[in-house]
Amino acid sequence: MSVTPSQSAPRPARAGAGQARRPRGEGQWALGHREPLNPNERTKKDDNPLNVRARVETIYAHRGFASIDPADLRGRLRWWGLYTQRKPGIDGGRTAVLEPHELDDEYFMLRVRVDGGQLSPEQMRVVADISTRYARDTADITDRQNIQYHWIRIEDMPAIWKALEGVGLQTTEACGDCPRVVLGSPVAGISKDEVLDATPAIDEIVRRYVGDKAFSNLPRKFKTTISWLPDVPYEANDVAFIGVNHPEHGPGFDLWVGGGLSTNPMLAQRLGVWVPLDEVPDVWAGVVGIFRDYGYRRLRHRARLKFLVADWGVERFREVLEGEYLNRKLVDGPAPELPAEPLDHIGVHEQNDGRYYVGVAAVAGRVSGSVLTRVAELAEAHGSGRVRLTPYQKLLILDVPKDEVNGLINGLREIDLQAEPSQWRRGTMACTGIEYCKLAIVETKARAAQLVEHLEQTLGDLDTSLTINVNGCPNACARTQVADIGLKGQLVPGPDGEMVEGFQIHLGGGLAMAKGQEGGFGRKVRGLKTTAEELPAYVERVARSYVAGRTENESFAQ
Ligand code: SF4
Numbered sequence: 001m002s003v004t005p006s007q008s009a010p011r012p013a014r015a016g017a018g019q020a021r022r023p024r025g026e027g028q029w030a031l032g033h034r035e036p037l038n039p040n041e042r043t044k045k046d047d048n049p050l051n052v053r054a055r056v057e058t059i060y061a062h063r064g065f066a067s068i069d070p071a072d073l074r075g076r077l078r079w080w081g082l083y084t085q086r087k088p089g090i091d092g093g094r095t096a097v098l099e100p101h102e103l104d105d106e107y108f109m110l111r112v113r114v115d116g117g118q119l120s121p122e123q124m125r126v127v128a129d130i131s132t133r134y135a136r137d138t139a140d141i142t143d144r145q146n147i148q149y150h151w152i153r154i155e156d157m158p159a160i161w162k163a164l165e166g167v168g169l170q171t172t173e174a175c176g177d178c179p180r181v182v183l184g185s186p187v188a189g190i191s192k193d194e195v196l197d198a199t200p201a202i203d204e205i206v207r208r209y210v211g212d213k214a215f216s217n218l219p220r221k222f223k224t225t226i227s228w229l230p231d232v233p234y235e236a237n238d239v240a241f242i243g244v245n246h247p248e249h250g251p252g253f254d255l256w257v258g259g260g261l262s263t264n265p266m267l268a269q270r271l272g273v274w275v276p277l278d279e280v281p282d283v284w285a286g287v288v289g290i291f292r293d294y295g296y297r298r299l300r301h302r303a304r305l306k307f308l309v310a311d312w313g314v315e316r317f318r319e320v321l322e323g324e325y326l327n328r329k330l331v332d333g334p335a336p337e338l339p340a341e342p343l344d345h346i347g348v349h350e351q352n353d354g355r356y357y358v359g360v361a362a363v364a365g366r367v368s369g370s371v372l373t374r375v376a377e378l379a380e381a382h383g384s385g386r387v388r389l390t391p392y393q394k395l396l397i398l399d400v401p402k403d404e405v406n407g408l409i410n411g412l413r414e415i416d417l418q419a420e421p422s423q424w425r426r427g428t429m430a431c432t433g434i435e436y437c438k439l440a441i442v443e444t445k446a447r448a449a450q451l452v453e454h455l456e457q458t459l460g461d462l463d464t465s466l467t468i469n470v471n472g473c474p475n476a477c478a479r480t481q482v483a484d485i486g487l488k489g490q491l492v493p494g495p496d497g498e499m500v501e502g503f504q505i506h507l508g509g510g511l512a513m514a515k516g517q518e519g520g521f522g523r524k525v526r527g528l529k530t531t532a533e534e535l536p537a538y539v540e541r542v543a544r545s546y547v548a549g550r551t552e553n554e555s556f557a558q
Helices: 039-046 049-063 076-080 121-134 154-166 199-209 277-294 305-312 314-326 369-382 402-414 423-427 445-459 535-549
Strands: 082-086 104-112 138-141 147-152 179-183 222-227 239-246 250-257 269-275 347-350 356-360 366-368 387-389 395-400 428-430 468-471 485-493 499-507 523-531
Touching: 049 076, 049 154, 076 082, 082 147, 104 154, 121 138, 121 147, 121 154, 121 369, 138 369, 147 154, 179 199, 199 222, 199 277, 222 277, 239 269, 239 277, 250 277, 269 277, 269 314, 277 305, 277 314, 305 314, 356 402, 366 369, 369 387, 369 395, 369 402, 395 402, 423 428, 423 445, 428 445, 445 468, 445 535, 485 523, 485 535, 499 535, 523 535
Parallel strands: 179 222, 222 239, 428 468, 468 485
Antiparallel strands: 082 104, 104 147, 138 147, 138 366, 239 250, 250 269, 347 356, 356 395, 387 395, 485 499, 499 523
């Protein structure tokens, strides 16, 4: 099935005599704006970013960091999951004033894509081994089901790629303006509630299109979710396929487009179509094709698909998808049903084959190679060895016979992975923050750990779910706007008037899948800010006041 745009794509009007200068437009390729309009577009046009892999293997890994071309260093290496990490000791006040090279360390953050969040026993071992061998024992579980390392040397990349690719993992397009990791249900294929396992569609998209140069120069990043269960943050993705039962056609997927947070957050919208499993890859490619050809490239902050969807509306988007990219009509379909309770899969749950899976919480996704090695050992000793990562920075161990569950839970507790965590630990996420991220203004992971510890000590547990998302800057990598308590890192006035690390507070946000109702953004109350030091006491006060004032069954967001 063709996914190329038709030759009838509209052309820009020619400027006639006496006519004003032609507007520059938004940089849409399909409208003839092929000339790069900003440095990022120029870098991509000068050389396809996927080509940088060969230069790493043949030049940079041998000659070292200093040999890396600046356009590769701060641009194209991202297509292979590599970002320079922040030089230690630079405070958040200098983030915006320093030149990029002044923030660069000679080490890299490396993101490994784990599409669908699924790891085999061999993959777990390799992921853990790379951490201890090459990454100073660092490993974070990201909120997009990736594994993220730090302290990576360019010299070690050929060996790391060889190890990862030897077990079917990759860093290809883990970052960059391209199709990033595909989110999937952490319980795909084992859930008793699942009607259709979406994994074959995820695998097929990765096989066909990841690393395909036809899709390696998109206007910006492109985020995908494909899941039968609404247990993934699908409304925050550029494209999402969520399971639905069609009254005539049976199980398939409901298509959503145009979600994205960061600045100008927007939730994805339904196109109102039903897509059978085997057509998901073609329809996905059609949506990506629209983004590639019609997406805005002139201004980086308007280059996400959400802006095009907002301008076109879903009716026009569907028309273009059907008419120019699929060359057929799609079937109208129903909306998915939302769960009554949030589905984060923490705790012990029976699988569809009578065995069990155990979901455990590391605080804000921070683990290590040593911890992952022990998880791999425990998963093999008590289960099949299969592990899943969740988009909430948590871990599931699969295929555990009933009489092995307690042994597994006890073993995991010894490495501080809890199957019965407090709601504070269970509901808290954090982005990378100032420890390694060059865009950060504040520290996040350690703050999240302190916050969880403080709330556990002062309030004990909570009898309802409550989410706290800690972000180091406005980019919202840990989804600031859709938490019960969303924290956006910024500098705020300290007690003596000097600017110190702090957070702007967003209250009462949430995604539909996490709330069992319509999703929405937290309220950003002007002036509602706290210093980082006062954060634990602030959140404690908010929680106490919610508990004291709530009516029966009233969630935090209400
Ligand atoms: Fe970095 Fe900001 Fe994203 Fe956090 S939200 S990882 S600080 S860019």
